[in-house]
Amino acid sequence: MPDENPDERPLPAAAAAALSLGRMVDAIRHVREAEGLGLMEAKLRVDAHVRSNPVLMAQFEERQARMRRRVFLWVLGIDAIIIVALLWWIIWR
Numbered sequence: 001m002p003d004e005n006p007d008e009r010p011l012p013a014a015a016a017a018a019l020s021l022g023r024m025v026d027a028i029r030h031v032r033e034a035e036g037l038g039l040m041e042a043k044l045r046v047d048a049h050v051r052s053n054p055v056l057m058a059q060f061e062e063r064q065a066r067m068r069r070r071v072f073l074w075v076l077g078i079d080a081i082i083i084v085a086l087l088w089w090i091i092w093r
Contacts, residue, residue, distance in 0.1 A: 011049050019046070019056060022063055 010016070015030035024046060031042040050056045 011046070015046065019050065022059065024060070
C-alpha cells in the first residue's frame with residue numbers, strides 16, 4: 001500500500017474517536033504518534049479528513065460559530081462593565 005494517497009487512508013482509531021468528540025488537537029497528536037509524522041503533516045492529514053467528511057465539517061463549523069458568539073458576549077460584557085465604571089467615575093468623583 002505504499003502507493004496509496006495518505007489523505008485517503010483512514011485515520012487511526014484514537015484520532016477518529018478524538019475527532020468525534022471535537023478534539024482536533026488530540027486527533028493530531030494521535031496521528032503524529034501512530035504514523036510518525038511531523039506536526040504540520042499530521043495537521044494537514046487531520047484537516048483533509050475533516051474536509052472530506054461533511055458531518056465532521058458541519059460539527060466543527062457549528063463549534064466555531066458557538067465559540068465566536070461566546071467571545072463576542074464576553075467582550076460585550078467587559079465593555080459594558082468598563083462603560084459603567086467610567087460613567088460612575090465621571091459622575092461621582
